[in-house]
Amino acid sequence: xxxxxxxxxxxxxxxxxxxxxxxxxxxxxxxxxxxxxxxxxxxxxxxxxxxxxxxxxxxxxxxxxxxxxxxxxxxxxxxxxxxxxxxxxxxxxxxxxxxxxxxxxx
Numbered sequence: 001x002x003x004x005x006x007x008x009x010x011x012x013x014x015x016x017x018x019x020x021x022x023x024x025x026x027x028x029x030x031x032x033x034x035x036x037x038x039x040x041x042x043x044x045x046x047x048x049x050x051x052x053x054x055x056x057x058x059x060x061x062x063x064x065x066x067x068x069x070x071x072x073x074x075x076x077x078x079x080x081x082x083x084x085x086x087x088x089x090x091x092x093x094x095x096x097x098x099x100x101x102x103x104x105x106x
Contacts, residue, residue: 024061039074042081042100051082051099058097060088069094078102 036043036054045051058066066086074081082099 036097036099037095039076039081039098042098044100044103046103048082048101048104051084051101054099055084055086055097058086060091060093062088062091062093064088064090066095073101080104 033041035041043054045054055066055068060066066088068084069087070085072083074083079100079102082101084097084099085094086097087094
């Protein structure tokens with residue numbers, strides 16, 4: 001009887017672990033394919049303050065705040081892009097967020 005209870009506990013724990021992994025992979029996939037995930041999906045902004053607000057509100061797929069680790073610019077034809085590299089201190093995931101700054105006037 002004790003062995004049966006122990007086996008049930010192991011099955012429940014394994015199921016929980018697998019479900020957590022599936023949710024984590026799905027959250028990572030959403031963050032890699034959402035707005036700002038590439039130049040084609042760059043977030044259009046009209047001011048650099050919008051970039052700061054977006055970066056401040058952005059969360060990692062694990063729920064923790066992201067820390068900016070770098071930034072840069074890129075020109076493709078007549079379009080200007082700004083990108084920010086972000087890192088999570090909790091799960092150590094790194095990502096890059098792209099912004100279309102073609103309409104920003106200095």
